[in-house]
Amino acid sequence: MEQREIVQLAKEFSIDKKLIEILVNRGYDDRDKLYKFLYPSLDDLTDIHKYTGFDEVIERIKYAINNNEKILIYGDYDCDGVCGVSILYNYFKSIGADVNCFLPNRHTDGYGLSVEALERLAEEYLSDLLITVDCGITGVEEVEYAREVLGFDVIITDHHEMGEVLPDCLIFNPKMSGEDCFRDLCGAGVALRIVEGLGGEKERDKYLDIAAIATVADVVPLVGDNRIITQAGLKIINSFNVRRGIKKLITSCIKNEVTAYDIGFKIAPRINSLGRLSDANRVLDLFCTDDNFLLDTIVNEINDSNSKRMELTNDLTEMCLDMLKEFDFENCPVIVLHNPYWDDGILGIVASRITDTFKRPSVLLTKSGDCFKGSGRSVNGIDIRKYVAKCGDLLIKFGGHTMACGLSIDQKNIEQFNKKLNEYVLQDFSMDYFMPKIKYDVDMKDVDSAMDMARGIKMLEPFGEGNPSIRFKEEIGSLDFSQMGATSHIVSKRPDKELLMFGGLKYKEFLASKTPKDIYYALTLAEYNNKVYAQGKIGAFVCEEVEEQGDFVDYVMTGIATGGNKLELIDIDGAIKLGNNSYSTCYIAYSIDTYNDFLEKYINKYGKLLTCNRVSYGYTPVTKIIFAPTTLNGLGYYKNIVLLDNPLDSKVFENAVGKSCKLYCVDNSNICGKIQPYLPSYKRLGEIFLALKRLLSEKAVCSVSEMYYALKRYIDAGYEEAVLSAAIFAELGILKISDKFYIDASVKKKLEDSVIYAKIKNAL
Secondary structure, three states: OOHHHHHHHHHHHOOOHHHHHHHHHOOOOOHHHHHHHHOOOHHHOOOHHHOOOHHHHHHHHHHHHHOOOEEEEEOOOOHHHHHHHHHHHHHHHHOOOEEEEEOOOOOOOOOOOOHHHHHHHHHHHOOOEEEEEOOOOOOHHHHHHHHHOOOOEEEEEOOOOOOOOOOOOEEEOHHHOOOOOOOOOOHHHHHHHHHHHHHOHHHHHHHHHHHHHHHHHOOOOOOHHHHHHHHHHHHHHOOOOOOHHHHHHHHHHOOOOOOHHHHHHHHHHHHHHHHHHOOHHHHHHHHHOOOHHHHHHHHHHHHHHHHHHHHHHHHHHHHHHHHHHHOOOOOOOOEEEEOOOOOHHHHHHHHHHHHHHHOOOEEEEEEEOOEEEEEEEOOOOOOHHHHHHOOHHHEEEEEEOOOEEEEEEOHHHHHHHHHHHHHHHHHHOOHHHHOOOOOOOEEHHHOOOHHHHHHHHHHHOOOEOOEOOOEEEEEEOOOOOEEOOOOOOEEEEOOOOEEEEOOOHHHHHHHHOOOOEEEEEEEEEEEEOOEEEEEEEEEEEEOOOOOOOOOOHHHHHHHHOOOOOOOEEOOHHHHHHHOOOOEOEEEEEOOHHHHHHHHHHHHHHHOOOOEOOOOOOOOOOEOEEEEOOOOOOOHHHOOEEEEOOOOOOOHHHHHHOOOOOEEEEOOOOOOHHHHHHHOOOHHHHHHHHHHHHHHHHHOOOOOHHHHHHHHOOOOOOOHHHHHHHHHHHHHHOOEEOOOOOEEOOOOOOOHHHOHHHHHHHOOO
């Protein structure tokens, strides 16, 4: 599309031309496509009669209703399945049909159709027609058993990828239809269209709120019909007509207007939590009753379960992160981990976290009965189900879609599965594909008005899979941020917008320096005290240059632990040789001279160097040099850590790295002398200690940066002076630095006992 056409469309739709360019690049390359994207309408949903098998399914269900047959709905235990079952169950009950529903127990019944569960249901309900929701498309044997032995007539409604053989029954799965149909509906979206086929558009529209929650939760592409359903559903969710159960759940965890982000990260995890830890059937009442007492009970139960789920998830995530300190990131594009004692209900969540952290697919497995079962998650561009399917001869059962999969496997085959899965992915992708990258869509220098841009972005919502949020890059120099109350968050109010950085207090001094930096953020419309303004939430920042200011602060903090002795001396040539590939070696410099000198030598040797000054690309161990790291998190995944400057003490690094990591030191510098001007006298240390003691008795402090900004109210101390003092107190054991800082009055030490103080004072 030519530039003049883009400008014309920008005027027509009253939207920034940069957004039009982005949409054109995403495939909305003519006026009609742009209009339908920007103004989604239920009238544009796929004609239901175009779907393969749809009319036959509707005809059979109508026959069951008209002849008073007993209907049993069999769903999945995740948010999508719960929502899909709720939609059909509510509709059938509203027209007086004889209907029951069932959600399998993740721990006892497993995923999908189960012969044992079907036998129980056949005896309990004596149903004529079995309708699945969000499952069943691969249940060939189970469907045959249900029909031939138990006497059910069966209808499969599903959206997952199909196997080579289909169940012998009526099926409505959008993926069986042609390209003229929208094929990426979730399970609840399929149920919604069935209601439309049975009762018309008016009945369909009663359940758009439930379908919207499921569509976002199941991470299907938020384009086409899914975008239409989600936007229409969000309008209901944010209106006075919202379903009572949904309203109560929203009120318990969301303050402002509900967005797709809120559904994905607040609503869906709560709905999923009961199914993950106990019984998903309890959640059905959230959508199927108006009884206030019952709904309050369910919402409390959901939130309690979610809290427990979060605790278990955090524990399992930490366990996986620790296991990955021995992982071969250099040669393995897919992470496969297993442990017989993990809780299978949270494997999918943790797999998502691991994938997000390391930017590569992951599969987690745990023991379930006589075999192992688990969940996999993927990254954009890699169809995880396709590659798992290639290993099908090693599996008992598998299913899923592009971004997520589930599988069962004998323990004896796990190692071979791991090997084969990585081999198949490596056939199609080089390891460079998994290198972390900071991507952005718009450079703010090309934007005339942040406010107009934020208004335009509002038209592109809801964001999610298939319709990612717009990322901005802005080059800044010195930028002043203020601490937000007593939190670790910072904010900068500028004439055209407000910039926020959650947990950014530790970067406040560096952001205020004159070093050129690129910041990356998402831009939204925010409202406070009836004032609407543009707000950018900073997710990352990087800089290609560093300056001397502030480089000693983090260096000094290495001295708070004593007793390290595992450093292996290495010369500069040996250090450079360690970094001859894209992964596994991290160089750390604290002196600007050391940093620049090594960078020049490395570039002369290899032509380039991945740099990461102060900001980390997650935990992926890409070969890089860090200047004065604020955190040592992530070092444990490297094979080699090379300290280009002698630390005050090496134990802090020994505690941070994995068992197989080697710690090297290039013995060529002494930067303690440069710190001497900031070293307080013994008398001054005493004054700072008294101020710090008073501060910690009155206020909770959780980080060194937070301590400094709070300390300024009690004593006039410079940043370097305050940090040096804190490090000395911590080394002596007087100041305890853990989750919360506190003074240990039982420790009796003299300031003269400080190794840090002596090293800096006596430095040449």
